[in-house]
Amino acid sequence: MKDLIEFRADVLKAVAQSTRLKIIDFLRDGERCVCEIFPAIGEAQSNTSRHLKMMQSAGVLSRRKDGLKIYYAIKHPEILEVIDLVTDIVKQDIYGRHSLLKGA
Amino acid sequence: MKDLIEFRADVLKAVAQSTRLKIIDFLRDGERCVCEIFPAIGEAQSNTSRHLKMMQSAGVLSRRKDGLKIYYAIKHPEILEVIDLVTDIVKQDIYGRHSLLKGA
DNA sequence: GTACTATATGACTATATAGTCATAAATAAC
DNA sequence: GTTATTTATGACTATATAGTCATATAGTAC
Numbered sequence: 667m668k669d670l671i672e673f674r675a676d677v678l679k680a681v682a683q684s685t686r687l688k689i690i691d692f693l694r695d696g697e698r699c700v701c702e703i704f705p706a707i708g709e710a711q712s713n714t715s716r717h718l719k720m721m722q723s724a725g726v727l728s729r730r731k732d733g734l735k736i737y738y739a740i741k742h743p744e745i746l747e748v749i750d751l752v753t754d755i756v757k758q759d760i761y762g763r764h765s766l767l768k769g770a
Numbered sequence: 771m772k773d774l775i776e777f778r779a780d781v782l783k784a785v786a787q788s789t790r791l792k793i794i795d796f797l798r799d800g801e802r803c804v805c806e807i808f809p810a811i812g813e814a815q816s817n818t819s820r821h822l823k824m825m826q827s828a829g830v831l832s833r834r835k836d837g838l839k840i841y842y843a844i845k846h847p848e849i850l851e852v853i854d855l856v857t858d859i860v861k862q863d864i865y866g867r868h869s870l871l872k873g874a
Numbered sequence: 875g876t877a878c879t880a881t882a883t884g885a886c887t888a889t890a891t892a893g894t895c896a897t898a899a900a901t902a903a904c
Numbered sequence: 905g906t907t908a909t910t911t912a913t914g915a916c917t918a919t920a921t922a923g924t925c926a927t928a929t930a931g932t933a934c
Contacts, residue, residue, distance in 0.1 A: 671788050673860040674853065678786035684779050685892080700911060713893055715912055725863040734901050734910045742863065744855045749778065751848045751855075756777040759829040759846065789922080804881060817923055819882055838880045838931050 680724035681745065685709055686717050690726075690740065690749065697730065697739035784828035785849065789813055790821050794830075794844065794853065801834065801843035 668676075681690060688707040692698065698706075704714035718738050721727040728741040740746065772780075785794060792811040796802065802810075808818035822842050825831040832845040844850065 670857070670860060671791050674791055674856050675786055675788050677856050677859055678782055678791075682779055682782035682786040683892080684775050687775050687779055687782075701909090710894070711911075712895080712913080716892080719912080725859065736911060742859045744859050748852050748855050751852050752778050752781050753774070755781055755829065755846045755848050756774060787922080805879090814924070815881075816883080816925080820922080823882080835931095840881060 676724045677726060680721045680726045681749065683717075685713070686721060687749070689714070689717060689721070689738075690745065693727070693738065693740050694746065697728075697737040699732075699735040699737050701735065703738065780828045781830060784825045784830045785853065787821075789817070790825060791853070793818070793821060793825070793842075794849065797831070797842065797844050798850065801832075801841040803836075803839040803841050805839065807842065 681687065685707065688709075689703060692703060692706050700711065700715060700718065703718070704711045707714065709717075718727060718729075722729050722738070726741060726745055727738045730737040730739070785791065789811065792813075793807060796807060796810050804815065804819060804822065807822070808815045811818065813821075822831060822833075826833050826842070830845060830849055831842045834841040834843070
C-alpha cells in the first residue's frame with residue numbers, strides 16, 4: 667500500500683510540470699470549465715483533459731459537473747503557497763545564476 | 771531559453787520523487803556526505819549520487835567538497851516549508867480518502 | 875609509486891510521461 | 905428521434921526517468 671512519502675511525491679509530481687503549472691496559475695481566480703482552460707493555456711483539449719484528471723487524482727484539483735461542462739478548481743489553497751515558495755527559490759537562485767535578471 | 775515556469779517545474783520535479791524525498795528528510799538536520807546518505811535511505815551509492823546531482827542542478831541542494839567526501843545540504847529552507855505544506859495536504863485529503871487514519 | 879576510500883558516470887533496461895489524433899460518451903437543444 | 909457541444913479516452917509515438925552494474929575519477933595514507 668502507498669505510504670505517506672509516495673502520496674507526497676504524487677502531489678508534488680502533480681504540480682511539477684509546465685502545462686500543469688499553467689493550469690494552476692489560470693485557476694488562481696477560482697473554478698473554470700475545461701472549455702475555458704484549454705484555450706487559455708494554449709494546449710489541445712485532450713491533453714488538457716488528461717492533465718486535469720491527473721491533478722484531480724492526486725488530490726490537487728476538485729471537479730464539479732454542471733450540465734455539459736466540468737468545472738475544475740484548486741482544492742487546497744496550500745498548493746498556491748507551495749508554488750509561491752518555489753517561485754521565491756527560483757528568483758533567488760536559478761534566475762540569478764542564469765543572469766536572466768539583467769534588466770531588473 | 772528556459773522561462774520562469776520551467777525553472778519552477780524543475781525545482782518541483784527535484785522534490786517530486788520518493789527517493790529524493792527520503793534524501794531531503796535525512797538532510798533536515800544539516801549537511802551530510804554521500805557515504806552517510808545512501809546507507810540511511812537504503813539505496814545504492816550510484817543511484818543516490820545521481821539523485822543528489824539532479825537536486826543540486828535544480829538548485830535544491832548545495833554541494834561542498836572536503837577531502838574525499840562530498841557534503842550535500844538543503845540550499846533553501848523554503849524547500850522544507852514546501853514539503854511540510856504538501857504533508858498537510860496529504861493528511862487532509864489523500865490519507866483521509868484512503869482511510870489510512872482509522873486508528874487516529 | 876601502491877592500496878584504499880569516496881564519489882561520479884557510461885551503458886544499459888524497464889517503466890513512466892507528455893503529447894497527438896481520432897473517436898467515444900454524455901448532455902443539451904431541437 | 906437528429907444535431908451540436910463538451911469532456912474523456914484508446915491507441916500510438918517520442919522522450920524522460922529510475923534503477924543496476926561495472927568502471928572511472930579523485931583524493932588519502934602509506
